[in-house]
Amino acid sequence: MNKRLEIPKMYKLFIGGKFVRTESERYIEVLNPLKKVHICNISRASRKDVRNAVTAARSGFETWSSKTGYERGQILYRLAEMLEGRKEQFTEEIHAVTAVSKTECLKEVSKAIDRIIYFAGFSDKWIQLISSVNPVQEGYFNFSVPEPVGVVGVILPDDLSFLPIVSRILAVTCSGNSCVILANEKFPLPSLTLSEVIAVSDIPPGVINILTGYKSELSSHLAGHFDVNAVDYCVSGFEDSGENKKLVKELCSNNIKRFCDFGGIKRWNWYSDEQNENFKEIEKFTEIKTVWQTV
Numbered sequence: 001m002n003k004r005l006e007i008p009k010m011y012k013l014f015i016g017g018k019f020v021r022t023e024s025e026r027y028i029e030v031l032n033p034l035k036k037v038h039i040c041n042i043s044r045a046s047r048k049d050v051r052n053a054v055t056a057a058r059s060g061f062e063t064w065s066s067k068t069g070y071e072r073g074q075i076l077y078r079l080a081e082m083l084e085g086r087k088e089q090f091t092e093e094i095h096a097v098t099a100v101s102k103t104e105c106l107k108e109v110s111k112a113i114d115r116i117i118y119f120a121g122f123s124d125k126w127i128q129l130i131s132s133v134n135p136v137q138e139g140y141f142n143f144s145v146p147e148p149v150g151v152v153g154v155i156l157p158d159d160l161s162f163l164p165i166v167s168r169i170l171a172v173t174c175s176g177n178s179c180v181i182l183a184n185e186k187f188p189l190p191s192l193t194l195s196e197v198i199a200v201s202d203i204p205p206g207v208i209n210i211l212t213g214y215k216s217e218l219s220s221h222l223a224g225h226f227d228v229n230a231v232d233y234c235v236s237g238f239e240d241s242g243e244n245k246k247l248v249k250e251l252c253s254n255n256i257k258r259f260c261d262f263g264g265i266k267r268w269n270w271y272s273d274e275q276n277e278n279f280k281e282i283e284k285f286t287e288i289k290t291v292w293q294t295v
Helices: 047-065 069-085 087-098 102-122 126-130 163-173 189-199 215-224 243-255 275-283
Strands: 013-015 018-020 027-031 038-043 132-134 140-148 151-155 178-182 208-211 230-233 258-261 286-294
Touching: 013 047, 013 189, 018 189, 038 189, 047 140, 047 151, 047 178, 047 208, 047 215, 069 087, 069 102, 069 163, 069 189, 087 102, 087 189, 102 163, 102 275, 126 140, 126 275, 151 163, 151 215, 163 178, 163 189, 163 208, 163 230, 163 275, 178 215, 189 208, 215 243, 230 243, 243 258
Parallel strands: 151 178, 151 230, 178 208, 230 258
Antiparallel strands: 013 018, 013 208, 027 038, 132 140, 140 286
């Protein structure tokens, strides 16, 4: 009896809540780092794919930001529930692509799930912590309230494969923003599997968009897009000589886009235990609106 041939999987881009083929039809092969065995193919995004993702993110932002903090918290909590049920699958996939021990992979997945719960709980509380009533002259009432900035481009590092993408998605979307993610270039598979969970969750289409490919090719297109309101640059120092960061900063300045440098000096585990620092990650992607009212 002939041995059955396996059907290799081709992972597509996640844009607007749908899995779409890259318009360039290019792909990247993913191999097991130890056995050098083919695992799957992933799409290699292009400039046009970045534009499509930003358009989808703008539409998703309008829907997501209009929801109450309580609604967003419930939806994000549902995402944690779904990941909890697929913990074993994510552990196996991270182990397959990184060759890290399964014990460490499980710790990473568990910490990522706990982080979702943390930010989900903050969804309806962060406004009270930032808002203020300002002392002004008699006859007026003045108060300041935070609002989400809009569409955030996130450029992920290539060290940990799962915790960074979960951490930055939650930091960005907790306050009502939408995002376009440039996934881990070295270990993209967990990010793509996460997109399959997001697709069947209650998160509205376009809120989270995940692109795979080469950051050296895509980051400049994302940073230079005039409909992106902020860029979250998370690439570690050892991955970037500084030239790419300099280019991204220059492109952000074209339309006074906010540039947030997460930096390589911080460990990805650092802000799960530091509540003040954790809260600052939400505050990065908000703007303060001050209102005057006569009394």
